[in-house]
Amino acid sequence: MTLPILYSFRRCPYAMRARLALDVAGIELEHREILLKDKPPEMLEASPKGTVPVLVLPDGHVVDESLDVMLWALGQNDPENWLDELDTARPLIEANDGPFKHALDRYKYPNRYENVDPAEQREIGVSILLELEHRLAKQEQLCGDIPGIADAAICPFVRQYAHTDRDWFATTPLPHVRRWLDGHLESELFARIMRKHEVWRVSS
Structure with a gap:
């Protein structure tokens, strides 16, 4: 894995806030859109609690709280301060x-x-x-x-x-x-x- 993987659901407000920060930070990633009623086993293996967003980093580290995803993204790059x-x-x-x-x-x-x-x-x-x-x-x-x-x-x-x-x-x-x-x-x-x-x- 060379890019972070983001498991997301378009209308979830938690996933939205994560995507906003990832976009502003200019993070290149693999977006994996899911259905909440049919969660992929790969996402559940990464984060058994089964909620989005889930960000899987290239080193295997998992960030699965939306605010933590925001802080991680802005910690990489925060062009708008x-x-x-x-x-x-x-x-x-x-x-x-x-x-x-x-x-x-x-x-x-x-x-x-x-x-x-x-x-x-x-x-x-x-x-x-x-x-x-x-x-x-x-x-x-x-x-x-x-x-x-x-x-x-x-x-x-x-x-x-x-x-x-x-x-x-x-x-x-x-x-x-x-x-x-x-x-x-x-x-x-x-x-x-x-x-x-x-x-x-x-x-x-």
Whole structure:
């Protein structure tokens, strides 16, 4: 193996954030698109927990947490200085990956959980996004006026939240979040990382 191998699923927000950092870092790799309902044994052998992204390095080392993939990629090459804002970004990413993701899952997939009110979970999401709204009212991006690691790490999850009910999201008191989200989703970077790939199969 001469290139890193990335096991990914196009619509997974964790995989999206990894692909964003890998693209910005200019990492050449072998992209293996998977189906979550039919995970290849090669991926499960590398990472038995069975979630994406999974990055297998040429030396056999496996990186299978999305934020770790981002940090590995930017540790190789950080042309836009995303790591400069890491200390400021960490609390925002932790809030996204903790309480916001908890509410997002129960809003988007209420049937997977017992005694869940999706409307209540949706409002919890709004309350968390209001913290981002206050930041974005004063600056273009989450940690300043240029995109960085916080924006890349959080944007895919806000996208998923917004797309659950786009008409409703358009009515929320989050104009700066919507402006920020649209800017990222309309960027060339996001278009590149959302290119469709054929599902990877082992060559016979």
